[in-house]
Amino acid sequence: ASSASTETYSLSPGQLLAGGDKLVSSGGKFALGFIQIPGSDSKPSGSGGNSTQLRIWFNRVPKLTSVWVANRGGSPVTGAASPELTISGDGNLVIVDHGKVAWSTQAAATASNNRTVLLLLDTGNLVLRSASDVLWQSFDHPTDTLLPGATIGLDKVTGRSRRLVSSKNRIDQALGLYSMELGRSGVVQMLWDSSVPYWSSGEWNGGYFSSVPGMTARHLFGFTFVNDDREVSFAYHLLDETITMYSFLDVSGQRKVLAWHEATQNWATVYTHPTAQCEVHAACGPFTVCDDNAPTRCSCMKGFSVGSPEDWDLDDRSTSGCRRNTQLNCASISSGTMVGMADMFYAMPSVRLPYNPHSAVGHVASAVECEQVCLSNCSCSAYTFGSGGCSMWHGGLLNVKQHHQIDGASSGDGEILHIRLAAKEFRTRKNNNVVIILGAIGAGLNALGILVLIVVLRRTRRNKRYSETLDKIHGGSGLVSFRYSDLRRATRDFSEKIGAGGFGSVFKGSLNDSTTIAVKRLHGCYQQEKQFRAEEQCQNSELENQIPNSSWSCEGAGILARELPGLHHTL
Template sequence: MSQRQSTSRCNDAACIFFNHVKRHRSWHQHPPTPKSHSSCLSSSFTMLCIFIILVSLLFSILSPACSAATDTISASEALLRNQKLVSRNGRFALGFFHPDTDSKFFPRHTLKHWYLGIWFDKIAMLTPIWIANRENPIVGHHRVIKLTIANDGNLVIFNQATRSTVWSTHASITAKKSMVVLQDNGNLILRDASNSSNVLWQSFDYPTDVMLLGAKFGLDKVTGMNRVIVSKKSLADPAAGLYCLELDPTGANQFVLEFCNSSIVYWSTGEWNGQFFNSIPEMSGRTLFDFKFINNNQEKYFVFNLLEKDLITVCFLDISGQMKQLIWLENKQEWATIYTLPKDLCDIYATCGPFTVCNSNALQEDRAGGCIRNTPLDCSTKNQSRTATTDKFYSLPGVGLPTKANIIEAARTADQCALACLNNCSCTAYSYGNRCSVWYDDLLNVRQYRNGTTNDGEILYVRIAAKDAESWSHDKSGKGKIIGAVVASGLSSATAIWVLVICRNKRKQFSAPPNNVQGGNGIVAFKYSVLQHATKNFSEKLEGGFGAVFKGFLGGSTPIAVKRLGGDRQGEKQFRAEVSSIGIIQHINLVKLIGFCCESGRRLLVYEHMPNCSLDTHLFHNHTMILNWSTRYQIALGVARGLACLHESCRDCIIHCDIKPENILLDGSFVPKIADFGMAKFVGRDFSRVLTTFRGTIGYLAPEWISGVAITSKVDVYSYGMVLFEIMSGRRNSCKQDTSDDDHAAYFPVQVANELLEGDVRSLLDNKLLDDVNLDEAERICKVACWCVQENESNRPTMGEVVQILEGLLELEMPPMPRLLQAITATGSLY
């Protein structure tokens, strides 16, 4: 969009704004004529009116919210709970709040974390314009917190329960006594109690995400203080976010919007020309604000004030990376947006996330989560050859190229440029115009031009897996299918590269109600702070062997289990395996993956919560309830059905590789669900076996793991058989029997094979079951277990056959004694 077009759009918005102002002003100058109150003043109602007035006055005196309705706090005073300071003009209030109201800035579903903030006291919608402890919320009940002046004269938030300071002004104070004043402009100051001109600290020097009227915004050259505006992390978390607005670090008399903690500037105001910033000519036509830019030996700052004193307005840096000016419409009881800068969301760095194409004409929606590949690149997985990769390129014409291009001077043709990209495993795209440009890792800031032709932009060649290249090359509708599929998936501000990616909408982590979180087929990308809040900082660890797992609640009511993985390479592999395997399938006997988090090296998986923990807690621990035989049999059948689904019903055969009681979770009705897919392995339907690294748990490993041969799904069958032995006995397979002096005979699978041949099944069962056992079912499980642990994998049944056997649809012959178990009996060694 040209500068002229942008100006026109902004001028249109300004005209609408001024119309609102005129209506607002005329309402105040000529308010509607009130109806007659003669009825209340008549003799029959006089006493009733007097009584109502007296009761109202008495209530206002006793109300705790009004007991601190003053603008100051002295050294001997404190601000508690629902009390508040109110500026003398009644415009601003300071107090504790939790962002659970339906406001412009905080959605209703936010968790109850408490903050100290300043807001507009005259409007119904909570709109904080400054927050003291944005990085350190108070978790828990707000009754234990207070705002007071500490012994050193600083203003502090004090947690009376923990006897600790949550937040402090941290000023160097030499005054004997200090006091707090909330000024009429919304500035909270800490000053010398005996000298009002000696300001020790003020909130105007520490802005959050709002440019406050009357506040100096910029640099104090004497002290070095630089006042920077930082966006919120999210709608649910007011902590510092991704985007910053500050004076141009190069020294130019302008402000820049930038990606925080980087040198990436995506928009600037243009330099100050004495009346306005060059990139914001609309400032010159505004009669409601007084703008000033000061640059002298001591200070360099921008300040603006409102000339229309009755209006309520706020200018803030949104989580989208845009500066927004809002005005409060009293008649509608809502905020109206006057203007946004920059006007085009596609001008904002990384607004659409990695591997997306930003479309300026689309509806605005949060797409910062970006997208991930459908299929990993050949070079980045099993094939490390730089000359034999099967990866291909997909062309995107008519786009603005991503940022941070790397120039390959040696590549003088398009073919050489493509080859240079293929020869680097980190290269994800290239473009060749007058020179060769390549990009590594994530692609950011790809922009879709209006017509999508080479005349409007350049051609970007995106690297994709051969499998995905084949899928779109066979499609006759070509690009139309790609765009059509994207539109159908509901992507608004970012058009995903459909052949590349599975898109993840990060907005769901904040706005999706609990029933959506657990009801949809898609998985959600959570922010770490959301899961930290949901689990109360990972304070409640769940029992069982399912890794480091913590209980939490989404939206305050939906229970979840959050699994925390390590930050090493193994943790990365486990994370990818779990998301790519369990994330794509749904089955009653497979634990449901709700979402995940991959942020700043942290990797977490969010599952549905299983209230009855894992199977091992009920089999091997005395403090839990005893599972009766019927429940145990249904657990065995459910696990078999889950494994059959993984092996036989998915597009690829999924081998779990770590079946054991710790990875079998039980819901509220003791329905089993297989969990922990961190070691899972995919096997294409065109292949019968796969060679992979050693994985699993000693005691449940099939012998082929030890021999190093390629594995099949029969390794899960073997592990399942070992689990069946433990379900029957209620103890570990390797535990010794107190009644036996023979260590070798203590290995339970050997006992099962021997007793099954002799027909004495009852002696194999858990003593805690007493006589409440179906012996036909017990014999069936014994046979299945012994067949499952045969050393020759071809002799083991498939999991589909196991399901049919346990359902009574197939009969089994008596199994032979596995030679491996005989060897264990002879040597006393497991392997």
């Protein structure tokens, strides 16, 4: 068999599409080829290497955007060898990996092999046909994307459903947990795990679905809705064919309509349903809190940590969610022997309560009784008690949403959820509080130490000034400057009066080195300073070699101080 060219517009019997080869639509809008998935979690254990998937993508959009994937539900193609796409002897399209068929269209082909041809249309529809007969087409097997002209719905005769299923994560387009389908009722629903509905389009009113008023924007789309005895189906088409736009079911569980914006070279969101991420069932996974107002919408509850950081990095949170840091102490309770501390409960205020509550059996009259009922059941992971009585949850807690206060007041929507945790989680919290308290005490002691050091230094400097003053008294002559506060302290606030003169009173004092001094305090200061200094000079001459030095201070009063050699000395 010969290999197809690097870029071809059809694939015929005997030709291969492998490696970097592409099958391109006639107008160049779409391309088909093999895409490698680095580090895919979908590959079988021990297979090694990267997985490879056959995909269709927008050929003219520089940002790789896949719209269809083959073999989503089967084992991916793995290993170093390149898989090959070809038309088999029975007329089916097959992927051959290591000589074995890894995927097949499994069409009831009746045409001979040499008349079958594979075409990729400019609508994005991959068609296997023989002459004018369509043997198989990708539009009958949508993945997570609904292209313009494609339909979702139900064949009421055969029971075959055309529905969208989200991808596992942003890289791997294996089957995810969210789906969107149109059933017999004629209403589009989004479901988690094919069983839990979380969004509905409302009924078709002849022009649009009643819960999707945005469909009235007729300048963008036209719609086709069919509901008869044979089928129920819905399709849309673009009124402006120059716009690149598509609808898909995102990994987040939201249905989005995106349009390519050439100026920014990125996709712009036109519609999103549900509009809020937290309205998607299990959007963040078990034991998480969803908050549409937070920078990171999903966070773990207290006592839990991210189950798989790798999955979270790829926007796959619904499966792993968060896991307990410490296992509950249930074994000893169920056996009737208490080993270690009993589990405790942590209150989460202002939250939307989890999905699927269970009412307590029997009459429960108080929150304390409700807690005890939950504690006695190892499978009970949380409880709440309110006007509706005692409600409990078993297993993983899903759909807990954080409510916020509005203008300082509670929104009124939130309730208090008590989640069950191991006692160790609370001891850790208390230990953290002790560390904080000890840290605060340590900081206080440090501050006190610094304060004491400052006081000691100030006293040391003051004593140094006294020493310098004494040195001047004993070693020099003339006036020495005292601070008023120093003399006040030396005389014990001028408490021991030993005489009086024409200009003031005389007080006995003592310096730090036990030197006794006589201090004369004037009744006034500036107007008598001249006479005071004259008296000082006179005393200096009369008492020369008897009283070595004197000092002057004027801080609110004139003061003359002299050393008093002994108690027998008089001034």
